[in-house]
Amino acid sequence: MAETKIMDTKGIARSINRITHEILEHNSGAKDMVIVGIRTRGAYIAERLAKAIKRIEKTELPVGAVDITMYRDDVTIRLEQPIIQKTNLPFSIDDKIVILVDDVLYTGRTVRAALNELMDYGRSRCIQLAVLVDRGHRELPIRADYVAIQLQTFRGENVIVKLKEYDKEDAVILQQNNGGE
């Protein structure tokens, strides 16, 4: 299986910087904004976004994390249940601009689950989606508002995101099956 490194620490940092500016531009600042990452890696990207926003706007935004396991649509077809992590939203999302963050946008099913979970927590003013990698092949009518890297992929390929906080290194890697699909 061939691996191509698409991005390293610097590349990821630049991309997060860029989407941070896009988020602030689009919302004319960070007023009433909260950041929510989808576990596992989306939560770390959310922390990084919050740091970048603090640098630029000098405001500290509330950061939360959701675990979408209990909202998945494949409960019935899995043989064993995944270990669940805690959802941690220690603030109200009512009437807030929620920036939902994930590492890879693929079928859109994870985002669908996260949207349902957020709805159960309150009525936000709006939810905007920021992702590190958009690799296409959506199965639901979902799109990201902020995309760091747009990647053309085949279904059989794997996109792997590694983050220092969790994987000890920063990298976006494309694993290609030999011969393609």
Added chain:
Amino acid sequence: MKLRSQHLLGLEGVSADEINLILDTAVTLKEILSRPIKKVPTLRHITVLNLFYEPSTRTKISFELAEKRLSADSIGFAKASSSVVKGETLLDTVWNIEAMKIDMVVIRHSVSGTPLFLTKNCSSKIINAGDGCHEHPTQGLLDIFTIREKYGKIEGLRVAIVGDIKHSRVARSNIWGLKALGASVAVCAPTTLLPYEVEKMGVDVYTRIEEALEGADVVNVLRLQKERQSAGLLPTLREYSNRFCITTERLKYLNKNFTIMHPGPMNRGVEISSEVADGPFSVILSQVTNGVAVRMAVLYLLSGGVGKIE
């Protein structure tokens, strides 16, 4: 990691890893109970029958709530208002309800082994909610969860289980679970209320309460089961109370930062004094709260693999 069995019949033979998986899952699920909308859609595809052949307040409501919090459909059954009074057998009852398409059965029955019997004759997944004098695994799990929540561990703790050990399914489930996780367990009761060869379960056996409480971190006080006392086991309730009731005076034998537990329902003044039950060291109501989270974890973990695998 998954549970080895697709049923939960007892904690005997359940590994430390499996118990920890259930407890860790319960920690996460407990958070759902404090949300504004206390419900997740996870088990929408599951229908659970709560088959209670014996009276119950806590366990029954706790299971029903756990099912509802996970969006499972839950069906109640009370023996007194069912066709059991017309003479329908247990298996006929279950088969008929199964014909209406259910996925899991939570069973409470006065005969030990009833849940195991159901696993051999039914297609549903079976959860034991207390069978005779055998086991009450979810009570054991919620007791252990409550202890772990307070001390952050089970290993190395000393737990004294006091009261009618002989008839207690709660005691048995606690002993198996606590031993698996590395606690040391003492049991204390009048000789007539100790099971034959109870020491073979790996516990220290006492008939004097002071000795049992010496050096213990946790006291789990069992209900004196008046309905199971055949004549002659106890001279009088008053004598039992004099010798075994957990009173403020007797707390001095315990380690610092001790904990008082009771699975309920309590006979205040018989096995536990009101002062102790309502005192600052009692976690009796936390046990009840945790029961919902633990049962949610069991339902969730057992629901894996329901339906067809693609």
